[in-house]
Amino acid sequence: MAEKFDAVDVIRTKRDGQKLSRGQIDWVIDAYTRGTVADEQMAALAMAIFLNGMDREEIAQWTQAMIDSGETMSFDSLSRTTSDKHSTGGVGDKITLPLAPLVATFGVAVPQLSGRGLGHTGGTLDKLEAIPGWEANISNERMMEILEDPGCVICAAGSGLAPADKKLYALRDITSTVDCIPLIASSIMSKKIAEGTANLVLDVKVGSGAFMKDIDQARALAQTMVDLGTDAGTNTVALLTDMSTPLGRKVGNALEVEESVEVLAGGGPEDVVELTVALANEMLEAAGVTDADTEAALKDGRAMDTWKKMIRAQGGDPDAELPKAAHTHTVTADADGYLSELDALAVGVASWRLGAGRARKEDAVQFGAGIELHAVRGDKVAAGQPLFTLHSDEEDRFARALESLDGGYTIAAEAPERRESVVLDRITAGN
Template identity: 75%
Template sequence: MPNSTPLEAFDAVDVIRAKRDDQVLSPAQIDWVIDAYTRGVVADEQMSALAMAVYLNGMTDEEISAWTHAMIASGETMDFSGLDRPTADKHSTGGVGDKITLPLAPLVAVFGVAVPQLSGRGLGHTGGTLDKLEAIPGWRADLSNDEMLAMLRDPGAVICAAGAGLAPADKKLYALRDITSTVEAIPLIASSIMSKKIAEGTGSLVLDVKVGSGAFMKDHASAKRLAETMVTLGRNAGVRTSALLTDMSTPLGMTVGNALEVREAVEVLAGGGPADVVDLTVALAEEMLRLAGTNDVDVRAALTDGRAMDVWKTMIERQGGDPDADLPRAQETSEVVAESDGVLMELDALAVGMASWRLGAGRAKKEDPVQAGAGIEIHVKPGEAVRKGQPILTLHTDEPARFARAEESLAGAIVVEPAAEGADAAAASIVLERIG
């Protein structure tokens, strides 16, 4: 009986070997391997080998563009052209204490620019926007396309989960990269982010590319290279795109963890909150509005006069949440104190993120649950004076057995030096550079 299995255009082993040997893959090879992986013809172990070859040998700009468009073509795309207003979105490459999406989306919507913010859940030491919002009683992440469009019309912003049909190849590859130590590959990061954002259909996109210990990109040069790659991908696809390189050497704001970060975001929407969170929210809002063609508006005023808060409350209510409900609190707390007098010189973002994860605020695998109340409160930021025995951090968890592992993560993360040596430790601007 003849074999009825259709003949594939390429062989996975040949594609893997080509990239292993540092050859340039053709657009046809890339289209095939992404489609075949989505269909299950290319196995996980084969895609793992290809991802490692990409990690080790890199890709040309042409390869990255073809890879990105192949992932877009693996699923559906969204279209917001029927809205009566421009659209703008923001994407962060992930950091510690990064709750910026929460105040940013309603703030931008105040000025007549719709914000379709498709977000994800946390994995490892970086928190996920959906995990944070799910700390609000009743709030739901999954919306239909019709529900999403209705919210973009009124109140003008939505934060929700991306539908299963959006770049499905990326969903498979994203999970694989995490368990094969290929997350940091710039071609794979850039194509992962931009395939989803281009498929999402936003007219403008601002990328918040984190730099420092708590970010995937540890140094300025690699972060800039990633930003430039993504800006080029966006613009070539017809999306007005720019990037801000922002500091992630120390945690953002004064909280890390789901419910803790929601409380801080609400403080910002009420006209208060930590200066670094407010400054970055405003900077990103101004950049989103600039790309969308809305200039000469007082963004900070919309935080202080309640307009952004009004949009926030409507957003939460429309997705089943109670914006005025009490948020979960952890059952147990423990303090980390200064061991000497002086000035706090360093508070390492990666270590704090790992400690928060070990307290239960994050997950090791995508199906793991998270504790809504777990996380870390920060009482002192770099540049501030401390006294011996003064609390620097408060750890929150429902399971006290987690404290020891969290404290292990913080070994060496807190550096206090005598005041005279620490005189110049004041924090610099959180925005390091603009690309595009």
């Protein structure tokens, strides 16, 4: 770095509501990554950004500086173009599993570098690790081979991508600066741009089970991320999708793999199929494929064939029996009526308490733990009818999970208003 700055001056600039210069941003991200800017100084800067915000140019430069803190990947050597998807996380969100093979079926490579779950939202890698033999960690060389055939890979991101983000993310978590659009957007997009995909579709969740509870906030985050991708030369679009109630009927690692396979077999819950198809169409259109009948590829087994090849390519047995929890507990309806509310956060926290998620990064997950929903929002139910089955390897976890579900669902005499679509809005690059 040619220019030398001072951390206190950089903090003061943003504390006083002024714009950070490109030089200041480049210097502070590099110095923090190397350890010459202390955690307490970066914490102060993060809080100043939280309180005073950043403009589009600042966010773009902050994102680029985080990309520059590590290595970048390129898929230019592949014989096919790439399209990727990123979800901001939700309850029952297993969409990556059927989506990647569905898109690859039409000749577009899907490099899905995924993560593990923390808290009430599940991680894609945790779900796939429920499949016997499946390996999340593969070399870049092996990834390129799989992207040629069968054309899709879901694996762990290398530690060399945006190391500044990993360090800053941990700091934001303990300084109450997580919920900040410039910092969320730059965190997500620094990793996605560093991964090097040509096209990117963002699934920005909104509702109780999502990071963003409010649609206006979710729209602002989506627009910021789409603009960041566009400014970096990545063809980017976002869908805002409903996460007020869980996606599908199964929540938990092996349970979500089961439901994904149902979708790939031409069945599965309507909302999971709808969102899988909507995102696949966006990913394919971004890659220049405009005539794909994605619904047909789910019905006729083509996507299932690609799924099995993808799982085998990473050492997994797609036909093996999935783990089952040692114990179950069923919750029944206490009255006749309609399931008028089913809160995504309540179900997500209950599933986490059953052992499907982790409280700390080093915790293990139970592959068989989770919740099966026998009724979803809008369904007519009768007194005594099973509503949910809880799965766990430890019976003593049921009480805490039931506490989370208490108040998380309502049975009413009137049917709730029907949701038109799980997709709420589509966001493209702004001016």
